[in-house]
Amino acid sequence: MATLDRRAFFRTTGLAGLALGLAACGDGGTTASPTSGDGGGFGSIKLQLSWKKNVEFAGEYFADTNGYFKQAGFSQVELLSGGGSGTSVESGLATGRCWAGISAPTITAPAVLQGAPLKIVGATFQKNPFAIISLNDRKPIKEAGDLAGKKIGVQDSNELVWNALLKANGIDEGSVTRVPFQSDPSMLTSGQIDGYVGFVTSGPVNLRLQGHDPAYLLLADAGLPLVAETFTVTQETIDNERDKLKAFLTAEIKGWKDAVADPAKSAELAATVYGKDQNLDVKEQTEEAKMQNELIITPDSKANGLFAMTPELIEQNIASLAKAGVTITGEQLFDLSILDEVYQADPSLKLA
Template identity: 25%
Template sequence: MKSALTAFAFAAAATFAHAQDKVTFLTSWYAQAEHGGYYQAVANGIYKKHGLDVTVKMGGPQVNAVQLLAAGQADFMMGKDFQVLNGIQSGVPMVTVAAVFQMEPQGMVTHPDVNKLSDLKGKTIYLATSGRTSWFPWLKAKYGFTDEQSRPYTFNMQPFFADRNAAQQGYPGSEPYIAEQAGQKVKFFLFADEGYPPYGNTIVTMQKMAKEKPDVVQRFVRATIEGWKSYLQDPAPGNALIKKDNPKMDDGTLAYGHKVMKQMKFFDGGDAAKMGAGIMTDARWQKTYDLMVTSELLKPMPNWKDAYTLQFVKDLKVMP
């Protein structure tokens, strides 16, 4: 009897040791190359290696990621610095725990005759509603742009193609590829190159999660960063899962997005080159906070630093 109980105890201990913490991660849009590292960490068993059973769920136009995170229907989400700072101001206690991209990949697509962003003064600019409460106030302050020159961007590039006096928002791995496929020559200006400070593709969770389950957060951050490093080396496993989640995604778009991310060093450029991937700094967050306040997108608040923590990245040291 005693030996049977001992055997049962050992079996239970072994089961517990191999139990995976279940985690749900919510992306910002339909599955694409810019989400590749998360899918890669699932496909290659990197999350599993770190004791995590991760479900990646797609975002989209009808998905309110902040609401789902706050309601406990997701443990982590792919976020933005402005979004989290606004959440803190609105009483939603989110916190950014890592920056997958060292810069925000938002930028402007223009016709070939434009040589610099300041040349767009007076030209038509197509932008989505989200741009009006993030980067457009920064552009207005920096280059003297006005609301009068803006038009709604409906994620259709035809109006831009038809108007040689127009520019439109875009991401380097998306709109330039669409233009290339349509036989249109364009230029792309990355806002980060002009001093736009936010990080891109951040990992966000609730402050409660970071406080009560720091080990899970730490393992998720490390596994995700390892997943991204793997994806940029060989994207095939991650791309297979991306296409499974988003059947409309094609190989050409994935390959283009992957190439652009490597060329522009979103993951391994900036501070990441010396301090390790995923890194964030107080100085960068200060610049983003100051920008939001001066652009009147945020009221001054004493607790703005609650929007991020360096706890999970300061000793990560995953070198690109």
């Protein structure tokens, strides 16, 4: 059974090493909610983020700042920074250090197969941000067939996703030159490589701010559809705290509706409040927020609501995981019934 690099399939900025491990969630820069207060029928919870506090978690910031968590009955929601070694949503949930976490199928699936009693109950990003990033004025890669004859930068940690992409498109690995890569975009701008595996929310944004004209091919549009920024909880929470989970998801939906409607405010909250110790640039974060909206807002999420996954999308994710060597069923990994109940109870939560 394959153990996947959490950042190798996922994350909107930066790559890191293996994130699946036995270490429990550390406090990793725990921040008490600015709007936290006394009371709240559901008390205080800890939400483990998938990465450091940047605009990727704008919906959580809005849910906190605008009081949606408090309205839902939580006295406090602590946002635990992710990223770095020894931080794992899955192991934190398994040990009870986190009540809920934001992760990805590519890391949760192996944990489930190893016996962790976890389920994904919603997906913020309907499309994974992984992409092949290139330049329009060089040799743009706009479809999988364009990879042939190209030099592509691939980090070692991204080998699994790279091989899965080739397999999904029937591309002979010998037809593409893989070049060792350490996330340095100057290799692209100087012509050393024709493209690299990176994140659409950050790579093209930074290239554009540097005066370049980037092109990108989302892996989700190239035969490898996967969701990301998934809400993961324990089976016990689903079984015994269903109302609490529905209240949490309701607050999250409200927060993300605000976030997608206001990228500039999303960036401001990330750079000046929640991630103020990350030295984030508001302009760059605003552009990232706009890019991630393209991963969040799809015809299906408009029709069915934020975080929802159609049976077809679930099947596509299972098939993509199989291409990466992870064999699991939809029933083992996903439970969207809670989210269905949320929208049945309040259809107004859906996007207008």
